[in-house]
Amino acid sequence: xxxxxxxxxxLGTVGRGTWNVLRRNQEEIRRRxxxxxxxxxxxxRDVARARAFLGEGVRVTDRLQDVVxxxxxxxxxxxxxxxxxxxxxxxxxxxxxxxxxxxxxxxxATDGNEIFDAARTMGVMVAFEGAVAxxxxxxxxxxxxxxxxxxxxxxxxxxxxxxxxxTRMREQGxxxxxxxxxxQALGYAEADPAxxxxxxxxxxxxxxxxxxxxxxxxxxxxxxxxxxxxxxxIDIRYAEQLGYRVKLLAITRLVAKGLEMRVHPTLVPSQxxxxxxxGAMNAVLVKGDAVGTTMYYGPGAGAEPTxxxxxxxxxxxxxxxxxxxxxxVPHLAFQADSxxxxxxxxxxxxxxxxYFRMRVADQxxxxxxxxxxxADHRISIxxxxxxxxxxxxxxxxxxxxxxxxLERDVxxxxxxxxxxxxxxxxxIRLRKESLA
Amino acid sequence: xxxxxxxxxxLGTVGRGTWNVLRRNQEEIRRRxxxxxxxxxxxxRDVARARAFLGEGVRVTDRLQDVVxxxxxxxxxxxxxxxxxxxxxxxxxxxxxxxxxxxxxxxxATDGNEIFDAARTMGVMVAFEGAVAxxxxxxxxxxxxxxxxxxxxxxxxxxxxxxxxxTRMREQGxxxxxxxxxxQALGYAEADPAxxxxxxxxxxxxxxxxxxxxxxxxxxxxxxxxxxxxxxxIDIRYAEQLGYRVKLLAITRLVAKGLEMRVHPTLVPSQxxxxxxxGAMNAVLVKGDAVGTTMYYGPGAGAEPTxxxxxxxxxxxxxxxxxxxxxxVPHLAFQADSxxxxxxxxxxxxxxxxYFRMRVADQxxxxxxxxxxxADHRISIxxxxxxxxxxxxxxxxxxxxxxxxLERDVxxxxxxxxxxxxxxxxxIRLRKESLA
Numbered sequence: 099x100x101x102x103x104x105x106x107x108x109l110g111t112v113g114r115g116t117w118n119v120l121r122r123n124q125e126e127i128r129r130r131x132x133x134x135x136x137x138x139x140x141x142x143r144d145v146a147r148a149r150a151f152l153g154e155g156v157r158v159t160d161r162l163q164d165v166v167x168x169x170x171x172x173x174x175x176x177x178x179x180x181x182x183x184x185x186x187x188x189x190x191x192x193x194x195x196x197x198x199x200x201x202x203x204x205x206x207a208t209d210g211n212e213i214f215d216a217a218r219t220m221g222v223m224v225a226f227e228g229a230v231a232x233x234x235x236x237x238x239x240x241x242x243x244x245x246x247x248x249x250x251x252x253x254x255x256x257x258x259x260x261x262x263x264x265t266r267m268r269e270q271g272x273x274x275x276x277x278x279x280x281x282q283a284l285g286y287a288e289a290d291p292a293x294x295x296x297x298x299x300x301x302x303x304x305x306x307x308x309x310x311x312x313x314x315x316x317x318x319x320x321x322x323x324x325x326x327x328x329x330x331x332i333d334i335r336y337a338e339q340l341g342y343r344v345k346l347l348a349i350t351r352l353v354a355k356g357l358e359m360r361v362h363p364t365l366v367p368s369q370x371x372x373x374x375x376x377g378a379m380n381a382v383l384v385k386g387d388a389v390g391t392t393m394y395y396g397p398g399a400g401a402e403p404t405x406x407x408x409x410x411x412x413x414x415x416x417x418x419x420x421x422x423x424x425x426x427v428p429h430l431a432f433q434a435d436s437x438x439x440x441x442x443x444x445x446x447x448x449x450x451x452x453y454f455r456m457r458v459a460d461q462x463x464x465x466x467x468x469x470x471x472x473a474d475h476r477i478s479i480x481x482x483x484x485x486x487x488x489x490x491x492x493x494x495x496x497x498x499x500x501x502x503x504l505e506r507d508v509x510x511x512x513x514x515x516x517x518x519x520x521x522x523x524x525x526i527r528l529r530k531e532s533l534a
Numbered sequence: 535x536x537x538x539x540x541x542x543x544x545l546g547t548v549g550r551g552t553w554n555v556l557r558r559n560q561e562e563i564r565r566r567x568x569x570x571x572x573x574x575x576x577x578x579r580d581v582a583r584a585r586a587f588l589g590e591g592v593r594v595t596d597r598l599q600d601v602v603x604x605x606x607x608x609x610x611x612x613x614x615x616x617x618x619x620x621x622x623x624x625x626x627x628x629x630x631x632x633x634x635x636x637x638x639x640x641x642x643a644t645d646g647n648e649i650f651d652a653a654r655t656m657g658v659m660v661a662f663e664g665a666v667a668x669x670x671x672x673x674x675x676x677x678x679x680x681x682x683x684x685x686x687x688x689x690x691x692x693x694x695x696x697x698x699x700x701t702r703m704r705e706q707g708x709x710x711x712x713x714x715x716x717x718q719a720l721g722y723a724e725a726d727p728a729x730x731x732x733x734x735x736x737x738x739x740x741x742x743x744x745x746x747x748x749x750x751x752x753x754x755x756x757x758x759x760x761x762x763x764x765x766x767x768i769d770i771r772y773a774e775q776l777g778y779r780v781k782l783l784a785i786t787r788l789v790a791k792g793l794e795m796r797v798h799p800t801l802v803p804s805q806x807x808x809x810x811x812x813g814a815m816n817a818v819l820v821k822g823d824a825v826g827t828t829m830y831y832g833p834g835a836g837a838e839p840t841x842x843x844x845x846x847x848x849x850x851x852x853x854x855x856x857x858x859x860x861x862x863v864p865h866l867a868f869q870a871d872s873x874x875x876x877x878x879x880x881x882x883x884x885x886x887x888x889y890f891r892m893r894v895a896d897q898x899x900x901x902x903x904x905x906x907x908x909a910d911h912r913i914s915i916x917x918x919x920x921x922x923x924x925x926x927x928x929x930x931x932x933x934x935x936x937x938x939x940l941e942r943d944v945x946x947x948x949x950x951x952x953x954x955x956x957x958x959x960x961x962i963r964l965r966k967e968s969l970a
Contacts, residue, residue: 119682119824129749129872130681132860227679231826234677236727242678243663243671244568248843313565371831386537388555389669389842392832393808396825408824409682421861425853426566436565 101134102416105165105196107141107187108178109148112201112228114178115401116408117152121407131413135176139163144203166191173415175408176200185209192216193399201228201404206474207302207318208468210309214429216419219317221423225411230303230381231256233403234396235410240310240315241431245387249311251351253533256303258328258378258398259294260346263285264363268343274327286378296325297361298348304348308359311384312352312440315433317359318440324362328497333526336497337365340481342453343373356441358448365453365530372533383533391533425447451480455496455526456515460487464520465496471518475511477503493522499530537570538852541601541632543577543623547585548637548664551837553588553846559845562688567849573611577601584855596899602627609726609851611844612636628652628660633855635663636849637840643738643754646745650865657859666739667692669817669839670832671846675819676746677867683822685747687787687970690694692739694814694834695730696782698722698761700799701812704770704779710763732761733797740784740832744795747820748788748876749868753795756878760798767960769891772933773801776917776957778889779809791802792886801889801966808969819969877941882942887916891932891962892951896923900956901932905952911947913939929958935966 107111113389119426120127120135128134141162142148148158159165166174166187174191174196178184184205191198193216200206206213217224227237229252241253255261259281266277278295279289293299305318326346334344342365351358357465366373375381380398385391397403418426428434465484472479478501486493502506512525540550556563556571560690562569568656572760584594595601602610602623610627614620620641627634629652636642642649653660663673667690676688690898691697695717698878714731717723729735741754742945762782770780778801787794802809807829811817821827833839849929855861862868894900901920914937921931936944948961 115824123682123684123824126684126749127682129868130864132864234828235675238674238679239671240831242850244842245560245676245849246563246589246842248559248562313562356714360579371810374807374810386669387549388559388838388845390833390839392670392830394675394828394830402824406680406682407823409824410679413681414678417861417863421857425857425861427853428566429567432565433568440535468878496878 099133101136102173102419103136103171104141104412105136105141105164105171106137106173107165107174107176109140109142109151110177112404112408113150113177115405116175116191119402119405119409127409127413129500131416133416135412138170139165139171153394160189163190165520166196167194171196172419173197173199173412175412176202177408179204181205188213188282191215192220195220195222197222197226197249197415199408199415199525200224200226203299203306204304206250207305207316209395210306210316214464216433218516220273221491223415223418223426224429225415225525226470227411228404228407230306231382231394232296232396232398234380234382234394234398234408236307236382236394237310238245239394240307244384244386244389247388248385249352250350250385252307252311252382252384253347253531254307254380254382255345255372255375256330256348256380256382256398257300257346258292258380259287262377262378263295264326264334264344264346267329267331268338271331271335273331274329295327297323300346300348300361302352304359304361307382307408308350308357310431312357313430313437314357314440316430317442320359322360322362326363329363330526333453334530336455337453338368340365340458340497340499341368342530343368344528345373355447357444358443360445360448363528365528366533370533374437435486446509448505449502450505450529450531451502451532452500452508453528455501456496456498457523458494458496459494459520461521463521467518468496468515469521471511471514475507475510477507479516535570537572538609538855539572539574539607541577541604541607541849542573542608543576543612545576545578545587547837548840548844549613550587550970551841552611555841555845561682562846563849564916567794567852569852571848571852575601575607585946598623599626602632602696607632609633609635611848611849612638613844616901617641617644624649625652628656628676629726631658632645634660635844635851635945636660636662637844639665639738641740643741643752646742646752647729653682653865654870655789655917658735659851659854659862660865661851662842663847664843666742666832667818667830668836669842670816670818670830671843672818673746673831674742675830676743678863679823680820680825683824685788686821686823687785688743688747688818688820689783689814689967690740690743690787690818691781691808691811692784692816692818692834693730693736693782694816695723695727695925696736697811699731700762700770700780700782703765703767704774707767707771709767709771719912731763733759734785736782736797740786740795740797743818744782744786744793746867747786749873750793750876751849751873753878754854755796757805758796758798758881762799765799766962768962769889774804775805776933778802778966779804780810780964784966789879790815792879794879796881796884801964802844805914806930806969882945884941886938886941886965886967887936887938888944889964889966890936892932892934892957893959894932895956895958896928896930897956903954903956904932904951907947907950908936912967913943915932
C-alpha cells in the first residue's frame with residue numbers, strides 16, 4: 099500500500115523533530131501502523147532554509163494555502179503554533195476533507211469547540227496529543243484509558259519552563275529573575291517568557307484537559323490564572339521547612355457547585371511523587387472514582403518528545419482514517435451530543451487550604467488579633483510558626499497554614515488583617531493542595 | 535441503540551468491581567462510548583452467592599460454557615484467572631465470533647500467541663488492559679501512545695504485594711516473613727504468596743509488556759525470575775545508606791545481542807521517582823528513543839482499579855466491534871505479519887551493575903584478594919564501604935558497588951571469592967540499575 103500522504107505546516111523545533119522521528123523510525127512505525135507515513139509536502143515561511151534541512155524529494159512551499167488544498171494529501175500536521183494563520187489553515191484543511199494533527203494548545207484552548215464541530219460535520223479527525231504535556235500520552239490516557247471513571251480532579255505540572263525555574267529557586271535559593279535567566283540561557287525559556295511564567299500556557303492545556311475529563315465544552319476564559327513571577331525564594335524555603343514543595347499546578351476539579359479550573363503556585367506535600375517532579379519535566383495526576391489516583395510523567399516539551407506525540411496521532415489517524423466516524427474516539431472524549439455545560443466556579447467560590455506569610459511588628463497581641471480575624475471568617479489554623487526577630491529587629495514573620503477555607507472568606511480576612519497597624523506589609527498567600 | 539451485551543465469567547474481587555463500576559458510572563460510560571454496556575449474563579461456580587450479590591434482572595449460570603456459546607452476547611469478559619477452564623472458554627468465545635476482554639496475565643503470558651492468532655483469524659478483539667498494572671493504562675500508552683518510538687527498555691514495579699512488603703521491610707526494618715505477615719493481614723498478600731513474592735506474577739506481566747514494546751511474540755519462558763523471599767533487611771538498610779532503594783523490578787531491554795527479560799530485587803537510586811513508589815502501588819518506566827523516559831503510576835491491583843481497566847477495554851471494543859479489523863490496533867502493538875523473533879539473552883549474557891555484601895574475617899589482605907579477583911574478571915569497583923567489626927568481633931561486612939559487568943563474569947568471580955578462606959559466607963549479590 100502507498101504510504102499515507104502528509105502535509106506539514108511549520109518546520110520549527112517540533113516540525114523538525116517530527117520529520118526526524120518519522121524518518122529514523124519509519125520501519126517500526128510501518129510495522130505498527132500497517133502502512134508507511136510520508137511527509138509529501140511542507141509549508142514554511144523560509145523555503146530555502148527548509149530545503150537545506152529537508153534535502154531532496156519533498157515539495158516545499160511558502161504558500162501555506164497550497165498545502166491544505168492539495169488533494170493528494172490525507173492528513174495535515176499543523177506545527178506552526180499561535181492563532182493565525184494556524185486557525186484558518188486548520189479550518190480550511192477540515193473543509194477540504196483532510197484529517198488534522200496539531201500540537202497547538204493556544205489554538206485549541208480558544209477555538210477548539212469550533213474546530214471540533216467542523217471536523218465532526220466533515221467526518222474527519224483532529225488529533226492533538228502533542229498539545230498537552232509533550233510526549234506524555236495524557237490525552238489518550240484520559241480520553242480512552244480511564245473511560246470507566248467519573249473523573250474527580252486533574253492536577254498537573256504542565257509547564258516545564260516554570261517547573262525548571264521553581265526547581266532552581268528551591269535548589270539554589272535564587273530569586274525568580276536569576277532562575278529565569280538560567281532557564282533562558284539553557285533554552286528552557288523564551289526571550290519573552292510571559293506565556294510560560296504567567297501561567298497562560300498551563301491554562302491553555304488545562305482547559306483542554308478539563309473538557310476531556312468532565313465532558314464539557316472547552317472554556318479557557320473560565321480559568322483563574324496566576325503565574326510564578328511574584329514568588330519569593332523565602333516562601334519556597336519556608337514551605338520546604340513545613341514539608342511542602344511549591345509547584346505551578348494546573349488544577350481542575352468537579353465539586354457539588356460546578357467545576358473549578360485554576361493555575362497557580364501551590365504547596366504540595368513533599369512526600370507526594372508529583373512534588374518530586376523536577377526541572378523541565380511534566381506530570382499529570384488524575385483522580386477517578388474507580389481507579390483512584392494515577393500519574394503520568396515525562397518530558398513535557400522539546401523536539402522529539404513532542405514529535406513522539408505527533409507521530410502517535412499520525413498512526414492513530416492512519417489506522418482510522420477510512421473507518422466509520424462513529425467508531426472513532428470522540429474529540430473531547432464524550433460524544434458531541436452528550437457534552438453538558440456545567441457552571442464554572444469563580445475563584446472566590448473555590449475551597450482550598452492556604453499558606454500565609456505575614457510581616458508583623460514584634461509586640462504582644464498581634465497573633466491574637468490575626469487568629470481572631472481568621473476565626474471570624476471560618477478559617478481554622480492547621481500549623482503556625484514564627485520566625486524570631488534577629489538581634490535589634492522589631493519585625494517578625496508569622497507563617498500560617500490553614501485548613502480548607504472558602505477563597506472569598508480568605509480575601510475578606512486578609513483585607514482586615516492587612517489593616518491591622520501591627521501588620522506591616524501585604525500578606526503573602528499561596529494555596530496548598532493535599533492531592534490525596 | 536440497545537446496549538452492547540456482555541457475558542461475565544467470574545464474580546470474584548475484580549468481577550464484582552466491574553459490575554459495580556458499570557452500574558455506578560453507566561451514564562458517564564454511555565456518554566463516552568455512545569452506547570450502553572450491559573452485563574446480561576454471568577457465569578460463576580456458586581449461583582446462589584452470585585444471585586445474592588447481583589439481584590434480579592441478570593441471567594446467572596454455573597454452566598460457564600453457556601455464556602460463551604450464548605448467541606445474544608457480543609463480548610465475553612473473562613475474570614476467573616488461571617489457565618483452565620479460562621483458556622478453553624476464551625478460545626471457545628473467540629471461535630463463536632465474540633470479542634473477549636480479560637485481565638488474565640497468567641493465561642496471556644503462556645497462551646497469548648495462540649489466543650491472539652485465533653482472534654485474528656476470526657476477526658475479533660481480545661483486550662487485556664487489566665492484565666498488567668491494574669488501573670494504569672500502560673498497555674494503551676505503550677501500544678498506542680508511543681508508536682513513534684523505538685522502545686529501548688521498560689522497567690516496572692508491577693507486583694503490588696512485593697512492593698508493599700519491601701516498603702514495610704525498609705520503613706520498619708522488618709525481616710521478610712514479618713512484612714509478609716503484615717501484607718497477609720491487610721489483604722495485600724494471598725495465603726500462598728508464592729506467585730507474588732517469587733516474581734512469577736511480575737514475569738507474566740513483563741512477558742506481555744516486552745512483546746508489545748519490541749514487536750516480538752510473547753515468550754514467558756525466556757524470563758529470568760528471582761523474587762524477594764531471600765532478601766535481608768540489612769541489605770535494604772545498606773542500600774539506603776548508599777543512596778538506593780531496593781525494588782522488585784521487572785526489566786526488559788533491547789541490546790545489540792538481543793532482548794533481556796528479567797525480574798529481580800534491584801537497587802534503584804533514591805532520587806528516581808520510581809524509587810519512591812511505595813506500598814501496593816505500581817509504576818512502569820518506558821524509555822523510547824524519541825520521547826525519552828515516561829512513567830505511568832497508579833494502583834496495580836484491587837477491585838475497582840482493575841475494573842477501571844476492564845471497562846476501558848469494554849468501551850474500546852464497543853466502539854470498534856463493527857469496524858474493519860484492519861482499522862483496529864493490533865493485539866501486540868505491531869501488525870501480526872511483522873512480528874520478528876529476536877534472540878532472548880540468557881541471564882549470564884546480560885550486563886548490569888551490582889551490589890555485593892561479603893562477610894569476611896577481620897584481617898589484613900582480605901580486600902586486596904577480593905579486589906584482585908574482581909579485576910581479573912573485568913569487574914571494576916564503583917564504591918566500597920566496610921562495616922567495622924564490633925568490640926571483640928572478628929568478622930566484618932564489606933559492601934561493594936560495581937560498575938557494569940557481565941553476569942557470567944560476576945558468577946565466576948563470586949565463585950572464586952567464596953573459596954577464599956577469609957570469606958566466611960556466601961556473597962550476597964543484588965543487581966543495580968540507574969534507569970537513566
